Structure formats: C-alpha cells, structure tokens
Amino acid sequence: MSTEPLLSIEGLTKHFPIRTGLLGRQVGAVKAVDEVDLVIEPGSTLGLVGESGCGKTTLGRCIVRAHDPTGGRMLYRQQDGAVIDVAGLKEKDLKTYRSEVRMIFQDPHSSLNPRKTLREIIGEPMRVHGYGTKEEIEARVGELLERVGLRPEYANRYPHAFSGGQRQRVGIARALALSPRLVVADEAVSALDVSVRAQILNLLMDLQEESGLAYLFVSHDLGIVEHVSDVVAVMYLGKVVEQGPTEDLYTKPLHPYTEALLSAVPDPDPAAKRHRERIKLLGDIADPAHVPPGCPFHPRCVYAKETCRTDAPPLREVGGRRVACHFAEELELRGVPDPDVREVSA
C-alpha cells in the first residue's frame, strides 16, 4: 500500500430528511450513509457489499456527486498530484472531477435514452466536456464500440435494437468515453443473465488492466464481488462493519454479519451443501430511520451479548483489517472453505 490513494473518503455522511405536515417540518433523518471511511487505490477495485437499504448505492452516488453529502470529506488526488476535497465543491467546479469519475448503472434498459442513437449517447459526455471536433468524437465512438465488443456500424442504431448485455456494453462505452480514472459500477451486472454476465465481468477486468482505472464495485452478490475486488467493504445500515483484503475477508470473516452473508450465498456445488451450514440471521434489516441503539446489528446477531445492546462498536484495526465488533478477536467465525481443501476432504 505504498501508492497514494486516488480517493480517500473520511467521515462521509448522507442523511435524508424525513418531513411531515403542511409546513414540511423535519421530524427525523434516514441515515443512509453514516460516517464512512474508505480508500480507493489507483488501478484497484474496491467491492462494496450489503443487503438492500444498507446505503451502498447512496455512497456510490455521493462519490459521483449525484447526491450532495451531508458531511465528511472526499479527498481526490488530481492528475497533477494535488489533493482536493470534492465533497464540498460547487457544481461549476466539479467539471474536471466529473470527467474523471464516471458511473455505470444497473438497469441497461432505463439508463439509455431511447430517442438517441448510440453515437449521441456515447458522444454526449465528450461533447459536454469539449473533447474535440465532431470528426474526432465520431472516430472515438467507433473505437469505443469496438473496444466493448460491438461493431462500429452500430453507432447509428437506437438502444431498443440491442439486448440487455449489449446495452450494458453501451453503458460501459459511455463511461469510458472520457478515459476516466475511477468508475463507480452500481450493480452493473445484476440485471444480466449468467452467460452474459461473465462476458461483461471479463470486459471490465480487461479494461482495468489496459488503462489502469479503479473501480468502486457496488453489488449485493458476494460471489461476483469476490471475483473482481482487491479489497471488500461490508456495509450495514449506513456504516462499514468490516473491510479487508478480499481473500482474508472471505476465508476468515471477523464480523458476524459478514459470516452470515457468506453462509447465505447459495453454492451450486452439491459437495459444498454438505460442508456448509447456514448462519441464521434473525428478522429483516432494520429501518435506517430507526437504527437500533448499541451495535446496529445486535438484534439479528447470534453472538450478541449485553454490551452489544448498549455500546456501539467503533470501526477499529484488527490484524490489518478494519472491523466494527466488540468481540472480533474472540469469535471464531467461519468463512468460505478453500475449494481445493473442500474437494480433497469430500
């Protein structure tokens, strides 16, 4: 970790006010993202997992500044090496940042304008940011289409002519148009079929190797996150509860929530079914407007003790990782067994 971070998030918070009545009086707040610290290294992938409602999408949207954060800092290292705090930047000063940090959306059907051709869709960010002449943009669109595995002739067609996987490729081409340094991929492959999903994941990894871009990969699918990420952060009710290098976190989780998530993933390997036992999670995820006192996870945690009901555990360093659990050192949690070990013992 000798490299300087590309984006360093400190205490990032996004609260949505709950208003009621005729005068719109604020009666509370949904703490969608609550004091999150994260670091994204250049050329690496940070995976962000959690159940729906945990704030992972809001965090991604804060990073591209589609939401204005309520508090905290987002320190971005510019190409010239200078570090700026983009959390507080005004709209008009965000132009450069927005050309370098792009987003790929989940639903390829609603994220492309049906009345525009692929040339207009992919060329738009370049026009907005003054990339070059019409001919230069045209040539670049062709190049991008080819790079994501579509034919350059398709530039004149409209999105409806394409399948879900192809549209997602168009979304990727649009995100890449300005040669970004960071791409936020929010459930980028979740809407795709298994066979197409593998193609898109391979494409994303190839693009990273070629141009050294960094990804924030937001997904609820732990299998996919493991596959693409260098570092994984697990979110629960707006907070990061565990973060660490992918392999360590998957083989030996330190937070009971990570353990429960991992045990819930259905594995198609019939041998694995016999080797794994599911950790029962009690109930549903809590309402982020009424976060339980103490550790927010305690009502669902099978290891919860008295302290968990009253004291909120801070996110702290344990063995080179960060975890928010009072008993991280004592608990012997089960991760995903190494498949080779599993096959030998089966």
Place this chain on the structure above:
Amino acid sequence: MSATIDTAIGGSGVAADDVLLEIEDLRTHFLLDDGVVCAVDGVDLRVRKGETLAIVGESGCGKSVMARSILRLVDPPGQIEGGKITLHRESGPVELVGADRKLLRQIRWNDIAMVFQEPMASLSLVHTIGSQIVEAVRLHENVGKAAARNRAIEMLDRVGIPMPQRRVDAYPFELSGGMRQRAMIAMALACRPSLLIADEPTTALDVTTQAQILELLRDLQDEFGMAIMLITHDLGVAAQVADSMAVMYLGRVVEYGGAEQVLAEPRHPYTKALLRSMPRLGRAARTRLTAIKGMVPPPYARPEGCAFHPRCDAVMAGRCDTVLPRRVPLREPVGDREVTCLLYEEES
C-alpha cells in the same frame, strides 16, 4: 394407464403412481407481427409427488411460459399449440390442455397454486393480506368467514410472520419484501395444493432473506408434502432445494436428472458452460471467467438443428446445425438422466 406413462418416461423404471404432473411435448407459441415465437417448443417433463423439481435457464428460455401454461395463465397472443399436461389427482388423472374453465378453477389453488417473483405485483394493494387469503379460501372451499380467517391467521403463523393476529389486517405495503413473499406463500398453500409452482420466488430478495425463504419452502414441503416446481435462473438456488432438475434453453429441456448429479456431472455442453461461467465463492479471485460466447438469439430467429450450436464448444459441423437432437436417456450415472444432445445419441 401405466403403459402410457412407461413410454412417456422412457422406461426408466419410475413407478407410475409416483408421478403427479406429466408434461408431454408441450408447445406454447406467441403469434407476433415479427413472426412466431416458439417460447415453449416441445417440453417433456414430469413432477413426482412431494419432490422439488428445479427448472433452470436464462431469461427467454421459456421456463416461465412453460409454468404459466400449466395453469393456462399465458396471455394472448400466446397460446398453447399442442401437447398434453396430465395431473394425477387422487380421483384419477385429468388433462389440463383443453380443460374447460370450470375444471381449471377447481384445479387452481386446490391442486396447483403459484407464487410469483414480485409479490407487490401479484397482491392486491387495496385489500388486506387476510382478506385476500380469506377470498381465496372461500372461493375454493365451502367454509365460513370466521373459519377462513382463522385459516389465514394459522397460515401466516406457519410461514413465520410474527404477530399473525395483527398482520392479518395489514396491507401489502406495510410488509417488507421478505414478509410479502411469505404472505404469498401462505396464500398459495391455504388450500393445501399438491403442487406449488414458484416462479423466481427469491430473485427480488436479498441473499439473507432468500436463504430464509428457501428454508421455509423446504420446511413447508416436509410438513404438507406438496411437490414444488421451482423456476430459477440461479443454479445455486436450485442446488439448495432441488431433488431433480431440468435445464432449459430456447424452449426445450436440454438436460434432466437428479439435481446433485446434474450439478456434479453435467453432460450437456450448455449446462457445463453455465456452471463454468458462474463466479463461485472461494474460487481464485481476479481470474477470467469462462464466458459462453455470443448471446441467446432472438426468439423468432431460432437456429436450425440444435438451438445451442452457434454458442457450443463441442459443436459438430454438418450435424448439430442440421439435425434436431432427441432426448437421450443415459444409463450411467445411476438414476434418471436425459440429455438432448447429438454427442450422446450413440450411447442410447
């Protein structure tokens, strides 16, 4: 009766009285302006009493249309063009293709009930959960209001909804996604069907909730003894609950067999490729996945011969693109295995 069944299942030695639902050469087509979409194009399947059969495939493979055809829930322009669907009730077998409305109404809920992917789209938003279950029960059984309400409360309790006496008067929007799906299951099982068709019941849910619902389905099956036809795109989900498994591609079953055997020793090139293309927990991270080349072709441009041949690794030029493969029963490994692939034709 047993003679016809024996030929239908290829003489694989299954006792005839074991079979609950039999589908033979089912074809459901959609007549569109662009051409005819053969969504279901010759499906043969059987569901045994009390078992869980998983139907696996990518979107567009016809698995949902196949399931909806069983209860005649296919909307026009879709229509069943041919085939047989035989339900073996205790009173004797009945034929569902061509059955009149009266018979269909008897069979829906009483014999076969269905749970859909998106509970919010299949529950009425302006009625309470309880009133919807009561309505279903009273339409199909001759019971009074109070008795039906008690049944509703009992069912909500059984599917793990806390405080059922209060939740029975809740509206769907007051429940979380997992709770709504539980309420749907409670409603589907209220008349004790012998077959529950669950169409992607956990796809809209989180992994943790998904695991809870799958466990609930298993428990309810132990208790009520109904068979489950589980439609899913997720091989992992199928592995968790299925006894047997059918893999579909472009309107046909390409592989059928015991779930463990199909997953451990896939035979059809498509099943093999699907399993290879899935990221799996614990596999080496940051390696390339083996993707299936190309994409599912548009439904009205079905390839000649074997529909999978343009994407297949083991394609035999001159054979796969001309000859339509037959179902081939496999002798080994043990059990009841069938593959629709020319690679295995000489084995039979």
